[in-house]
Amino acid sequence: MTTEDVDKTGSDATLPARRRADILRLAQQLGQITVTDMSARFDVSLDTIRRDLDILAEQGLVSRIHGGALPASGMATADTPFDLRMKSHHAAKTRIGRAAAELVGDGETLLVNGGTTTIAFAAALDMRRRLTIVTNNLGLPSAVPPAAILNLYLLGGEIRSGAQVTVGPIGFVGTGAITADTAVIGVGGVDATGFWTSHLSEATMMAAMIEAARRTIILADSRKFGRHAFAKVASLERVFALVTDAPPPPDIQAALEAAGTLLIVVPDDGEAGAG
Amino acid sequence: MTTEDVDKTGSDATLPARRRADILRLAQQLGQITVTDMSARFDVSLDTIRRDLDILAEQGLVSRIHGGALPASGMATADTPFDLRMKSHHAAKTRIGRAAAELVGDGETLLVNGGTTTIAFAAALDMRRRLTIVTNNLGLPSAVPPAAILNLYLLGGEIRSGAQVTVGPIGFVGTGAITADTAVIGVGGVDATGFWTSHLSEATMMAAMIEAARRTIILADSRKFGRHAFAKVASLERVFALVTDAPPPPDIQAALEAAGTLLIVVPDDGEAGAG
DNA sequence: TATAAAGACGCAAAATAGCGCACAAACTAA
DNA sequence: TTAGTTTGTGCGCTATTTTGCGTCTTTATA
Numbered sequence: 001m002t003t004e005d006v007d008k009t010g011s012d013a014t015l016p017a018r019r020r021a022d023i024l025r026l027a028q029q030l031g032q033i034t035v036t037d038m039s040a041r042f043d044v045s046l047d048t049i050r051r052d053l054d055i056l057a058e059q060g061l062v063s064r065i066h067g068g069a070l071p072a073s074g075m076a077t078a079d080t081p082f083d084l085r086m087k088s089h090h091a092a093k094t095r096i097g098r099a100a101a102e103l104v105g106d107g108e109t110l111l112v113n114g115g116t117t118t119i120a121f122a123a124a125l126d127m128r129r130r131l132t133i134v135t136n137n138l139g140l141p142s143a144v145p146p147a148a149i150l151n152l153y154l155l156g157g158e159i160r161s162g163a164q165v166t167v168g169p170i171g172f173v174g175t176g177a178i179t180a181d182t183a184v185i186g187v188g189g190v191d192a193t194g195f196w197t198s199h200l201s202e203a204t205m206m207a208a209m210i211e212a213a214r215r216t217i218i219l220a221d222s223r224k225f226g227r228h229a230f231a232k233v234a235s236l237e238r239v240f241a242l243v244t245d246a247p248p249p250p251d252i253q254a255a256l257e258a259a260g261t262l263l264i265v266v267p268d269d270g271e272a273g274a275g
Numbered sequence: 276m277t278t279e280d281v282d283k284t285g286s287d288a289t290l291p292a293r294r295r296a297d298i299l300r301l302a303q304q305l306g307q308i309t310v311t312d313m314s315a316r317f318d319v320s321l322d323t324i325r326r327d328l329d330i331l332a333e334q335g336l337v338s339r340i341h342g343g344a345l346p347a348s349g350m351a352t353a354d355t356p357f358d359l360r361m362k363s364h365h366a367a368k369t370r371i372g373r374a375a376a377e378l379v380g381d382g383e384t385l386l387v388n389g390g391t392t393t394i395a396f397a398a399a400l401d402m403r404r405r406l407t408i409v410t411n412n413l414g415l416p417s418a419v420p421p422a423a424i425l426n427l428y429l430l431g432g433e434i435r436s437g438a439q440v441t442v443g444p445i446g447f448v449g450t451g452a453i454t455a456d457t458a459v460i461g462v463g464g465v466d467a468t469g470f471w472t473s474h475l476s477e478a479t480m481m482a483a484m485i486e487a488a489r490r491t492i493i494l495a496d497s498r499k500f501g502r503h504a505f506a507k508v509a510s511l512e513r514v515f516a517l518v519t520d521a522p523p524p525p526d527i528q529a530a531l532e533a534a535g536t537l538l539i540v541v542p543d544d545g546e547a548g549a550g
Numbered sequence: 551t552a553t554a555a556a557g558a559c560g561c562a563a564a565a566t567a568g569c570g571c572a573c574a575a576a577c578t579a580a
Numbered sequence: 581t582t583a584g585t586t587t588g589t590g591c592g593c594t595a596t597t598t599t600g601c602g603t604c605t606t607t608a609t610a
Contacts, residue, residue, distance in 0.1 A: 164416070
């Protein structure tokens, strides 16, 4: 009797998991949440909200800051001072971006999504030429070397507060109106079942890009292993290669092999190993 | 799953870490920020802003200067020609942007084109609320205060090498599919016959924006007087107001009067005169 | 050089966080 | 059913962070 009848069955209390999901959604909608606000909204103590935020932060879904939390969403929120992890992983992203740039050829048409890793990829394209790039990433155009570009298109759409990407309506991508050689996608999570992100609308955009491309390269630094956020972007089979900076856990590694996905690891010393 | 009852969770206060992140973005977008401006924008004391800048400087994200800060030219913001233009006439653009922001009302729908002056305009919108903004300016989304925004849309299109704007196909603007209250347009030249820009495709975009809006506000610093570039954007009659930082030459001033265009001059001392 | 603006420093008040503990409800196992 | 365990929650306490203000020093500019 408890699970499904949503309405007020005497208590207006929210289940803990449901409350955390709501908090996460609010964080993403509002761009920031405060402990005090959430406490008032859900009518629980400040401590409970703090614990909720700590749990969400542990899963990498929000960034915990003094007084509240910010949506982590690996994407969009660029290298901000509160996200110290970005700084420590900057070198890793650079290596990942350079390795991915090796995988594309001159004259290709690329679909590139949002996120800081894909910006690192774009910045590493200086040895390529005559590329056509289609992206929803506001930060990408200024990062990509002009000499590499033949044509550069930005997808229009709505911009969430503070984000650096546009999201649906997907325009011509996904409608079959355009096709591309390669989709280069940065994701928020990788597990044995596929690739994930915490924003449904961004997941839709990514899926459309993957659908429109002949092959897909996924970029994910090692923190993304084991995370599975809200929305699934793609299954492992659909992906040509995964580029990362450290070997994934055995279960993911086995699943990648089974799916026939190329695994490219670029460790600190700069060597690239394939598996 | 669109935007619903998003705002109004009680406090409009910005969390410290979020504020620092916003300050950093503003520094990168505007090319320079002042302690006084940031204090007014975030409604905190000068000391707090100084401490924020010190923290950002300690992390190497900005360079501290007397009275404000400059963005540390990191990976994300390479010194584009765009940045250099932004630094020139920065004070004049700030005054123009602030005066133009006075002309729009809460809840309006704005069409805003590319350029550094319109970014200064967007940054000055912190006293406005519930705005819907449609723009082709890649730098605008991160400059506009989140609290002012109800919806923010970026127009898709091609990006010229090094530019920070998208250009045609004009999408829904100009097709009659959308209308707006005000078009805010930064132009490259002003003479007695009208307003000009040096790129035909951008002129087309501007003209479409003006066509779709009930009224038009033109932003142009005083260097633009007498310049008539390649492509005409609009005639004087079509424009509601011209906001600038110094009185125009007599011939232009007479033409503006004849056309019934409001002239708003914001000189150095900060006063605004209308003619 | 004179003057105004900006900064450095210490201090106190307020808000927030971390920690341990007790209590209640739900779940598990005999 | 009954006893034990886990989970979630709120409370009290102390530590830390953030903030604004006053005082004095430094810097920029006419």
